[in-house]
Amino acid sequence: MYSSSELDGQSKPSFYAMLVQEAEALLTGEHDRVANAANFAALVWQHVPSINWCGFYFFDGQELVVGPFQGRPACVRIALRQGVCGIAAATLETQLVVDVHAVPGHIVCDATSRSELVVPLRYDDGRLLGVWDVDAPVPGRFDAEDRQGMEKLLGVFLASLRY
Structure with a gap:
């Protein structure tokens, strides 16, 4: 049975290292994509x-469709190359956006969001699985340490899947 530990008050690298351990404890042994995505979120x-x-x-196969998430209701479908998520999916490159209002074509799902970190997810063979999206209500919330930490954390999610 999973039990959470306290992660507050650490440096970002230490915080994400502990969060990786938490994710491993939570997802190990389960291989259902929806179940693991819900618990990961x-x-x-x-x-x-x-x-x-x-x-x-x-x-x-054609567009991005919302999956498990936490927060306010979300945009349901996003076309490739549209908005930050669509750009991450089309380029297969992580998008770290300091101020979403400065991004041409930004899709406003929640008007309170100001910064965003989107990590593309790929199958082992390189094909697009989807994206992981994190929004914050302040500009500049995410930095290179968050990017690196989230990418490592998502490695745990991807390793838990069988496809």
Whole structure:
């Protein structure tokens, strides 16, 4: 049975290292994508400070479709190359955005979001699985340490899946 530990008051690298351990404890042994995505989103929501939305968009072969998330209701479908999520999906590159209002074509799902970190997710063969999206209500909330930490954390999620 999973039980959460306290992660507050640490440096970002230490925080994310502990969060990786929490994710491993939570996801190990379960291989269902929806179950693990739901628990992963809840784990991040519980522990990562100063965010107002986090969740998955999965690629259905044509566009991104919202998956498990935490926060306000979300945009349901996002076209490739549209908005920060669509750009991350199309380029397969992590997008770290200091101020979403400065991004041409930004899709406003929650008007209170100001900064965003979107990590593309790939199958082992390189094909697009989807994206992980985290929003914050303040500009500049995310930095290179958050990017690196989230990418490592998502490695745990991807390793838990069987496809």
